[in-house]
């Protein structure tokens with residue numbers, strides 16, 4: 001279906017064409033002065049330059065050409081030649097019918113579906129997740145949902161960090177604690193015990209322990225480095241340990257991501273491509289893409305027109321270890337072979353911008369993928385209310401499960417304050433508080449422009465007033481309750497025939513869904529969809545305050561409003577779903 005703005009654009013485009021002017025001048029947009037008219041077209045100003053005529057004169061000619069059209073009830077010319085447009089009653093009615101009849105609630109599908117990989121989440125095995133991983137997960141998930149909804153073929157990949165120094169740290173620290181385990185015998189080739197030698201808590205303890213020890217003692221650090229190199233060279237006991245570490249870590253992560261409502265198609269990691277690295281590097285060297293530099297093997301990626309210095313990507317360290325950029329390149333190669341993506345998005349902290357610039361240039365230079373097909377979707381940092389990077393109350397890095405529990409508790413407190421959920425049993429309340437807490441955290445993140453930093457403030461995030469997740473869930477729940485009551489009274493929705501300004505404004509808000517989805521995906525900017533959902537909820541609020549539904553005596557009017565409420569709920573839930581939010585049935 002076509003939005004009203006697009007429909008009017010077509011109409012005005014034809015009027016411009018009839019004056020021998022380019023059709024795109026007829027582009028109609030939501031008005032900057034909605035108090036004057038809901039839509040405007042500024043094309044007459046640009047047309048004046050082309051036609052060398054006065055802009056108001058052209059505006060007048062366009063107005064004359066369209067004013068009798070059944071979709072338009074009023075055209076006026078403002079200022080130097082802006083056209084203000086008021087759609088007709090028939091246009092509103094037709095648009096409402098189209099939206100109500102559209103199972104996608106007005107959102108179009110892409111005419112050019114692509115194979116897209118979204119690389120996000122990116123937690124590291126054994127290292128605790130931090131708020132940057134949470135942001136990546138929430139933003140990446142919204143983008144994967146938006147891209148799928150638009151009709152792209154999406155593959156999401158968590159890309160676990162499991163091939164770096166942290167593995168050498170874990171191996172050596174475990175060896176210090178349990179030297180008798182079979183994995184440390186350099187000559188052993190297995191078979192290995194199927195029971196993992198560590199628990200999740202062990203991993204959480206061993207890694208920071210090793211990292212602290214290595215920081216204080218160079219010899220200790222060297223052991224970790226050597227173990228990492230031996231692992232990468234294929235030492236059997238170490239590989240067996242690696243697989244245990246990954247499995248134990250993954251079981252914990254799966255629980256966390258389930259609780260967050262975020263799912264990945266692939267649970268691959270850096271280590272999954274290690275077998276591709278030797279041949280890849282050999283090829284790079286043979287083709288002179290890679291070269292030796294101070295004992296390391298590097299790819300030079302600097303270009304003559306660079307404004308700032310671009311250091312080379314290091315493929316192999318002087319110890320012969322593969323680094324972060326090496327596994328990223330091998331992963332691009334693996335994805336090319338197994339999926340063949342048109343486009344790959346990396347949703348990762350903006351502070352890794354330099355790394356991705358190196359990887360993308362190197363991939364391009366090596367012929368793995370054109371640089372234009374690889375895109376880093378960066379984001380800003382999350383600070384605490386003290387203005388410093390966010391930490392838990394104890395000052396450590398947060399665990400996702402703790403964070404979600406905190407959000408649930410805060411949501412529960414806010415619900416009690418607002419008198420929400422009174423009289424419900426404990427289990428129902430807990431489930432609602434979980435959904436509210438999750439919505440609070442996700443929406444608070446997504447509503448910001450990606451690159452801006454924001455302050456983590458659960459008090460503010462969980463408020464039921466203002467631009468928050470809980471406010472939006474509450475808006476959806478309120479409509480559900482109206483619809484339930486209507487059903488109980490045997491009332492059925494009918495044809496939407498908007499009469500009041502509030503009804504028309506709500507239809508216009510609904511009609512903005514398509515543009516919001518397109519904008520949010522094409523600009524990788526979920527906040528555009530957040531803005532839409534918030535405006536929709538507000539437009540519904542104003543409609544509901546001005547236009548009684550259940551008490552309305554006129555049957556057709558009541559059925560119309562009921563249908564409008566049902567349509568609003570459907571789109572609201574669809575849009576919330578794209579952001580990864582879920583509204584409860586009741587509150």
Ligand code: ARG
Nearest residue numbers: 119122123124159161328348
């Ligand atoms: N594990 C990395 C980190 O914690 C993020 C991985 C991002 N994805 C990638 N393909 N490099 O910083």
